[in-house]
Amino acid sequence: MNSDDFFTSIENQYNRQLPFVAYRKPNSLEIKGMLQKTDVLYTTQDFSASGFVFSPFDNNEHTVLIPLENSNTMTTNYHSIPDHNTKFVEVISEYIHSEARQNHINLIKKGIHAIENKQFDKVVLSRQEIVELSDTNPFTVLKNLLNTYKSALVYCWYHPKVGLWLGATPETLLKISGNQFSMMALAGTQDYKGTLKVDWQNKEKEEQQFVTDFIIKNLKPAAKNFKVSDVETVKAGNLVHLRTMISAQLKEDTALKQIIDAMHPTPAVCGVPKQVSKQFILNHENYKRDFYTGFLGELNLKTTVAPRLGRRNIENRAYLLTKEVTQLYVNLRCMQIKNNRALLYVGGGVTKDSNPEKEWQETVSKSLVIKNVLP
Template identity: 55%
Template sequence: MDQNSFFEALENQYAKQLPFVVYSRPINSVIKCWLQEDDTLHNAKNFKESGFVFAPFNIEEKSVLFPKANCTYLEIECSDIETKTIIQTEILPNETERLQHTALVSKGINSIKNHDLQKVVLSRCETKSLQDTNPITIFKRLFSTYKNAMVYCWFHPKVGLWIGATPELLFKVEAKRLTTIALAGTQAFNESESVKWANKETEEQQIVTDFITKQLEPYTKTMTVSEVETVKAGNLLHLKTRITSVLKDDTDLKSIIGALHPTPAVCGFPKAKAKDFILQNENYSREYYTGFLGELNLKQATTRNTNRRNIENNAYSVVKTQSNFYVNLRCMQLKDSSAKIYVGGGITKDSIPEMEYEETVNKSKTIGSVLE
């Protein structure tokens, strides 16, 4: 299938108001899409299903599933997509939003100083008008702009339209091998300055790493934790640690999701208390922001050499089940000719409310740069 036919199929699906997802994983030239045959709303019940899943921040709410059996799957290899140059218009600062967010952050800091929490991630939502409301066009810009992110456009007429470019892997599982990322700490990228991290960011990163390793420990046979490194996502820098483990034979996917989601990188620590604080104090619903999305239990064939099988090729195929989920960060919801852009940041005892607000402004520029 060529590029024109691929995107024409997507445009036709959207014109019919039928569910679809189009996406490309980080550092990958393959663009994939799932086209659901009707507008039935399917839910993932136990994460033993096969398809593409879109899960909310609050996992107690329902996760949407595009079942493999009910979808047409397409993919193309594409190193770049031609997109027209856009003139970026900045989202003008809103004094009411600034005051509301700094007050929220101050409340979070007080809760941490009172020893109720160690960290909490607080977010807000800002709205930007759109001149071009075609989500496929916006996805093309994302793909061309953010090569180190999972870029996607997801639509279901009974749920909504979401677009994002997330740098954060929640986890991936191939057979019994699990890989996950601890990603926390944020600063604006400046190529003329050397990178320096303050105690607040390094502490935030360590909280996430410690949480993940502790949560995974009951389910794993072995675990390896990498050194911390600095990574770039758009115009931002983050601290990153890679964690790999081999799962015990009796571990299921739902248990891992329950153990890791939401991580301290998008919720806080302790998880239950931080989540309660968010639900009670943010004064808006995150919906699928800081949820996760990705391929669920897809079969992948690999080849192994052997002298005992397949005499002709000295090889045989081994089918493994693979799932890969990305945290829904740097995302927006398109609705009524406008984009609702979701942004947040990790709050610790060393946080400064005004600087936390500025961090959310920088993050909104990252995803907002593809909008007209």
């Protein structure tokens, strides 16, 4: 399908108020679309179905599913516009001194205070920002995201009974292909200043290490043969983060639900320990995260993969295997479009060494990822 027809199909679907998702995986040309045939709100509890899931931060709430069996699928290759204008929006100083800044700084101070009182070691605290839109066509925003963020998972997700969400996330939650498991520990943030040679402070190293330690500890009962990469600096739009890649083999009879329950939400978006930090977030952030810091992606999709064979066998197509693959991403750098407005979501990890003013600045930098693509 050519990309004009692809966009026409999803626009028609949206105009008919039927659910869909259009997404492009990191560093890929291909955009995939899943267009649900009716407006039924499907959910999944055991993660055994095939389709595309959209799950909220609060794992006590429902995960929405676009089931493969009730959808039409399509793909296209999208050639991004080269040198897309990556203007970075100026932050007006008046805004910096606004009530929003004071509220966020107060929230961070409460978080630091709770850490000093030994309630938990880390908590990720966030805020919502509302931007008036001059053009509310989600496909203008989607194309801007596609043109600007090639190494992110870019998506536009819609359900008439839930809402319209878009984003460009740098973070994989997990990938499971057969019994092969991989996951990413991403945390620590600085503005990108033209180089990946970055000095990281202990605060950022520690907040990222919390994520790696959590993943390994909670995956241990279900997996073996762990491989853990060195910590590296990666670029995500106008920012850089610290990242560790973790891979392992799942033990037999490990259910996907067991893994998702153990992993989500990770300390990259929640905290350590999980339950108390989550409760702190639910009690003290003065808005509802909904799907921000939840996860989204392909669930149990049959995928043809080449097995890892020696060179001699590469030509032998008879060896191609079909595996069920699940590939989920953390819903960061995202927005919801509602009544001519974009609701942006930004947060950051708070530890004992956090500086409230710097945490505020970090959320301002993160908000530019989305503001940069708004019409």
